[in-house]
Amino acid sequence: MSVPIVRSVAQLREIVAAWRREGARIAVVPTMGALHEGHLSLVRAALERADRVIVTLFVNPKQFNSQSDLATYPRTEDEDAAKLAPLGAHLLYAPDGIEMYPEGFATTVAVNGVSEELCGAFRPGHFEGVATVVAKLFLQTGANLAFFGEKDFQQLHLVRRMAHDLDIPIDIVPCPTVREPDGLALSSRNERLSPSERQVAPKLAAILIDAAARVAGGAQINATLDEARSAIAAAGYARVEYLELRAEESLAPMQTLDRPGRLLVAAWLGETRLIDNVEMPSRLESIAHKECAA
Template identity: 70%
Template sequence: MNVAIVRIVAELRSIVAAWHREGLKIAVVPTMGALHEGHLSLVSAALAKADRVIVTLFVNPKQFNNAEDLAAYPRTEQEDAAKLASVGAHILYAPDAADMYPQGFATKVSVSGPSDGLCGAFRPGHFDGVATVVTKLFLQTGADLAFFGEKDFQQLHVVRRLVRDLDIPIEIIGNPTVRESDGLAMSSRNTRLSSAERRTAPKLPEILFKTARRLTSGELVERTLREARQAILAAGFSKVEYLELRADDDLVSIATLNRPARLLVAAWLGQTRLIDNVEVRSPQRLDQILKQAAA
């Protein structure tokens, strides 16, 4: 069975209104397409909690601060639609940019706090673009639930704060990062890696998990992070934008591991920017994450 492709917001709202009249629970999975197993895991999670699932596909120009990066972003709508049909999604909502941002569009949603630092420091305006498009998608879909991956952990915090501050009646559900068999976090950007770079890329999560273990064993945060940065560069990465320890619940930077935390990284491999994060809790919890990723 094919997934229905909808491009016009009025048509989408008409369908959603009928679903609401039937008392159905609706979930949305926002994406920029080029879908992989990580995205499909979000759809499966949504199907387990909702009666109807809308997957949005919109390569949002407002969250790119590099025109070349926007132009190079993979666009695979037909393949994406086939994948969504195979897992049982109900609608693929793929609006045009001219409809999302018509002439004269003048509104920007900006979320301070969780957008500060990390990717926010290196991608000016990125999270304003994310917050603006997500707000529109929530209003357009009228969904009760929204599913996001924890790989984009800062983005997840931004969206949660946005919903809380603006009283948008939608529940935000984060799902664990899905990894390749060698540990690399699944990402649409992985397709841009050369064969040699793809062999190097798993060194990033390998170093990240090793660093997390060191931190849980009580090693000093500053020294451990400094040595991890050096290890990432020695592994073949050209630049480490950030490697930081942040509180898991509010993203506040911490210098001592005295609460559940996240270790977050962004590093360049050739022309590709990779991000990742891992929980920093007990060694047993890290082992559990690795086993789940390899399953």
């Protein structure tokens, strides 16, 4: 059993049109390949909600800040297709750079506000590249549903805003972060970690979860986050780009835990940049939970 691979927009649209005539509900799972269990969990979720599932594989040059990072990004199409086949994915759409960005291509999609802080402050142009390619994938596939992991929570917000603002008729479905048994969030970039770095890496999630619990329990926010930054550095991370408490719905900064939030972090371990986030209930929800448990 194998998954069909399509490389052109024309062929993709021909197949999708036939599915439409059958009345099929179509989902898309955008990826850059190097598939791991996190990606596969998105595919499984899509198969539960849709009649046909398209997985896209395109290493998007427009979202890389470093040419060396782009050059070394893993390209494992054969292995990816082999992982998708037993799941029952209906199509792998794997265009090349010329198909996605033909000669003369001159359009960029920019989502102001949500793209300018957190990762956006450290990766200029990255989210413009993400928004541009995802908009194209939505329009090329004509999907009803799109599945994204919550690990890149800022990207999830960006994609939702872009689809809403451009009136693209697609529902964005968030899926929980998938983790290794030791807590490390799954990422294609984890493959770059040395054995010693891999031992250190899970401490990021552990510190994040501990800080979230302390804040939810009533600890002072700024002091707790300062302590968490110091703990990340002490664990062996080279530097912390950001560790911030942001509102779940808007990504606005939070100074008090008066609504559901996310604690988000980006930090460098050696030459590898890792991101993570954890959900945190509002202070009122935390108190109510404790009272119910008492």
